[in-house]
Amino acid sequence: MTEHTAQLFAITTGSPEPIYRQLIEQVKRLAAAGVLAPGDTLPSVRDVAGALAVNPMTVSKAYNLLEMDGALERIRGQGMQVAQRKAGGRREREALLRPALERAAREARQLELDDHTILELFKQVLKEAK
Amino acid sequence: MTEHTAQLFAITTGSPEPIYRQLIEQVKRLAAAGVLAPGDTLPSVRDVAGALAVNPMTVSKAYNLLEMDGALERIRGQGMQVAQRKAGGRREREALLRPALERAAREARQLELDDHTILELFKQVLKEAK
Amino acid sequence: MTEHTAQLFAITTGSPEPIYRQLIEQVKRLAAAGVLAPGDTLPSVRDVAGALAVNPMTVSKAYNLLEMDGALERIRGQGMQVAQRKAGGRREREALLRPALERAAREARQLELDDHTILELFKQVLKEAK
Amino acid sequence: MTEHTAQLFAITTGSPEPIYRQLIEQVKRLAAAGVLAPGDTLPSVRDVAGALAVNPMTVSKAYNLLEMDGALERIRGQGMQVAQRKAGGRREREALLRPALERAAREARQLELDDHTILELFKQVLKEAK
DNA sequence: GTGGTCTAGACCACC
DNA sequence: GTGGTCTAGACCACA
Numbered sequence: 139m140t141e142h143t144a145q146l147f148a149i150t151t152g153s154p155e156p157i158y159r160q161l162i163e164q165v166k167r168l169a170a171a172g173v174l175a176p177g178d179t180l181p182s183v184r185d186v187a188g189a190l191a192v193n194p195m196t197v198s199k200a201y202n203l204l205e206m207d208g209a210l211e212r213i214r215g216q217g218m219q220v221a222q223r224k225a226g227g228r229r230e231r232e233a234l235l236r237p238a239l240e241r242a243a244r245e246a247r248q249l250e251l252d253d254h255t256i257l258e259l260f261k262q263v264l265k266e267a268k
Numbered sequence: 269m270t271e272h273t274a275q276l277f278a279i280t281t282g283s284p285e286p287i288y289r290q291l292i293e294q295v296k297r298l299a300a301a302g303v304l305a306p307g308d309t310l311p312s313v314r315d316v317a318g319a320l321a322v323n324p325m326t327v328s329k330a331y332n333l334l335e336m337d338g339a340l341e342r343i344r345g346q347g348m349q350v351a352q353r354k355a356g357g358r359r360e361r362e363a364l365l366r367p368a369l370e371r372a373a374r375e376a377r378q379l380e381l382d383d384h385t386i387l388e389l390f391k392q393v394l395k396e397a398k
Numbered sequence: 399m400t401e402h403t404a405q406l407f408a409i410t411t412g413s414p415e416p417i418y419r420q421l422i423e424q425v426k427r428l429a430a431a432g433v434l435a436p437g438d439t440l441p442s443v444r445d446v447a448g449a450l451a452v453n454p455m456t457v458s459k460a461y462n463l464l465e466m467d468g469a470l471e472r473i474r475g476q477g478m479q480v481a482q483r484k485a486g487g488r489r490e491r492e493a494l495l496r497p498a499l500e501r502a503a504r505e506a507r508q509l510e511l512d513d514h515t516i517l518e519l520f521k522q523v524l525k526e527a528k
Numbered sequence: 529m530t531e532h533t534a535q536l537f538a539i540t541t542g543s544p545e546p547i548y549r550q551l552i553e554q555v556k557r558l559a560a561a562g563v564l565a566p567g568d569t570l571p572s573v574r575d576v577a578g579a580l581a582v583n584p585m586t587v588s589k590a591y592n593l594l595e596m597d598g599a600l601e602r603i604r605g606q607g608m609q610v611a612q613r614k615a616g617g618r619r620e621r622e623a624l625l626r627p628a629l630e631r632a633a634r635e636a637r638q639l640e641l642d643d644h645t646i647l648e649l650f651k652q653v654l655k656e657a658k
Numbered sequence: 659g660t661g662g663t664c665t666a667g668a669c670c671a672c673c
Numbered sequence: 674g675t676g677g678t679c680t681a682g683a684c685c686a687c688a
Contacts, residue, residue, distance in 0.1 A: 151474070156474075156686075156687060156688095157474070157687085157688085158687080158688090163375075164378065167375060167378040167379050168378060170379055171378060171379050171380035172380065173378075173380070192688085193475070193687095193688050195687095195688060196687080196688060199687090199688085228381075228385070231379045231380075231381055232381070232385070232389055234375070234379055235372065235375055235376050235379055235381065235386070235389065236389070236393065238368070238371050238372035238375050238376075239372050239389060239390050239393045240393055240397070241368050241371075241372075242365065242368035242369050242371075242372050242390075243390070243393045243394050243396075243397040244397060245293075245297065245364070245365055245368050246365050246368075246394070246397075247397055247398075248294070248297040248298065248301060249297050249300055249301050249361045249364060249365055250301040250302070250303075250361075251358075251361055251362070251365065253391075253394055255358070255362070256365070256394065257387070257390070257391070257394075259362055259365065259366070259369060260369050260372075260373070260387070260390060261383075261387070263366065263369045263370055263373045264373045264376070264383055264386065264387075266373075267370070267373040267374060267376075267377050268377075284686095286662080286663060286664090287663085287664080288663085288664095312674085312675065312676085313675080313676065314674095314675085314676095322664080322665090323664060323665050323666070324676095325664080325665080325666095325677095325678095326663080326664065326665085328676065328677075328678095329663095331676080332676085332677085336466075342675095342676070343673095343675090344541070344546075344547070344671095344672060344673060344675080344676085345583070345671095345672050345673030345674075345675050345676080346673070346674085346675065346676095347674090347675055347676075348675095348676085414671095416677080416678060416679085417678085417679080418678080418679095423635075424638070427635065427638040427639050428638065430639055431638060431639050431640040432640070433640075442659085442660065442661085443660080443661065444659095444660085444661095452679080452680090453679060453680050453681070453682095454661095454681095455662095455663095455679080455680080455681095456678080456679065456680085458661065458662075458663095459678095461661080462661085462662085472660095472661070473660090473688095474660080474661085474686095474687055474688060475659075475660050475661080475686090475687050475688030476659085476660065476661095476688070477659090477660055477661075478660095478661085488641075488645070491639045491640075491641055492641070492645070492649055494635070494639060495632065495635055495636050495639055495641065495646070495649065496649070496653065498628070498631050498632035498635050498636075499632050499649060499650050499653045500653055500657070501628050501631075501632075502625065502628035502629050502631075502632050502650075503650070503653045503654045503656075503657040504657055505553075505557060505624070505625055505628050506625050506628075506654070506657075507657050507658075508554065508557040508558060508561060508563075509557050509560055509561050509621045509624060509625055510561035510562070510563070510621075511618075511621055511622070511625065513651075513654055515618070515622070516625070516654065517647070517650070517651070517654075519622055519625065519626070519629060520629050520632075520633070520647070520650060521643075521647070523626065523629045523630055523633045524633050524636070524643055524646065524647075526633075527630070527633040527634060527636075527637050528637075546671070546672060546673095547672085547673085548672080548673090582673085583672095583673050585672095585673060586672080586673060589672090589673085
């Protein structure tokens with residue numbers, strides 16, 4: 139499971155974005171994409187913490203916030219499961235992506251780049267991330 | 269000058285991104301876009317602080333870091349100027365935009381959206397930001 | 399720890415060199431000399447501030463700049479560590495010393511002192527500083 | 529005279545050391561070395577300011593402080609002259625050099641370099657500055 | 659516990 | 674006029 143965990147989550151310690159938040163958003167995206175299906179059990183706090191070499195409290199905080207958010211459900215004695223109710227349609231996935239696109243668009247505008255250039259650059263970046 | 273300042277910079281106090289950092293990135297983008305040309309004098313720390321209703325030290329910190337970065341030059345007793353050396357070609361502007369695009373691409377991949385959907389969504393966001 | 403801190407850093411409040419800069423250069427030299435080894439945790443901002451009787455922000459500024467410089471690494475919630483990457487060989491230490499020597503050489507030239515006199519004087523000063 | 533001035537003084541605008549202080553110390557060293565002999569007339573404030581592209585008030589401040597220090601004398605209607613009383617023996621020149629050497633020695637000690645290494649490096653630097 | 663940010667206000671140095 | 678530094682003290686985010 140530990141090995142699986144290491145593949146599932148990836149964090150950047152140097153980033154200004156806090157670790158717990160990186161975890162939260164990854165779980166949300168993976169759930170929306172269906173990689174984490176409703177009913178799936180998540181790796182334990184201890185496993186994730188060990189695999190990522192972070193403080194267990196950090197992982198716990200992420201799980202707690204995800205539970206409050208309704209994305210996860212705590213099953214007594216069995217850890218956390220992906221909530222049933224989450225369907226994750228295309229609409230929702232697009233909504234999750236929007237903020238990042240909006241930020242990019244805002245910055246592109248301030249840089250006074252034309253739409254063609256922006257889109258070409260994005261296509262290239264997308265290809266690299268394949 | 270105050271009016272000019274208010275037009276030049278805009279901050280979001282509620283944002284998690286610190287004010288000084290918002291200022292830094294705006295100056296960089298404006299310089300790269302040519303709105304701030306090499307040799308231009310920036311509004312004084314006090315003017316910006318007054319116009320944005322923030323503490324002068326906050327603005328000073330931004331200017332200071334921009335100087336270290338090489339984007340600005342301090343002219344003793346005369347304020348800050350946009351550095352001469354910055355050409356700000358298309359290459360540089362694209363480089364400044366890349367991180368935001370890469371983030372969007374990474375998130376899109378985790379959401380398992382196909383390229384066509386992603387690009388259409390981006391085009392729409394770009395149009396809204398026009 | 400406080401006692402350790404007091405030994406580690408020493409500042410001169412009367413000096414024209416700002417406190418935060420005195421701290422920066424001391425950390426750099428101590429790291430280059432190996433007194434501060436890679437991975438060592440530095441005393442906390444509050445401890446240093448308390449021991450030197452300066453404002454925490456002053457110490458924080460020094461640590462912050464050292465982090466940007468790559469000399470220190472911030473471990474979230476655990477303070478600052480001496481960066482791993484710094485080897486600090488003789489080469490680097492000599493490079494850190496060079497500016498001071500160049501300044502002395504430049505001034506000596508303007509004073510039109512001959513090399514022998516300069517070197518003898520330097521030897522004497524070195525002995526006094528032993 | 530302007531050309532002569534440009535050769536006589538040299539400033540570094542990027543340096544943290546204020547311009548007026550750079551000028552003061554250069555005059556002192558040049559006077560101690562005999563390059564500026566007692567009775568010599570210094571280039572006018574206007575000439576120096578023009579040649580170095582600095583504010584005339586900055587040059588004026590340097591000259592004023594040098595006059596207060598006794599290094600220069602103001603001759604009505606004729607500008608500043610190097611003071612008569614200054615002899616500038618070897619002792620004095622060494623005293624002027626000492627601070628720079630002491631600083632270098634202090635830094636060298638903190639870098640834990642051995643005397644041989646330090647002296648060899650200094651010899652090399654001296655040769656380069658010839 | 660850690661560092662980061664910001665404020666309000668003072669004082670200084672430089673030009 | 675300009676920016677730089679420092680203080681005292683508050684509040685926040687992270688681990």
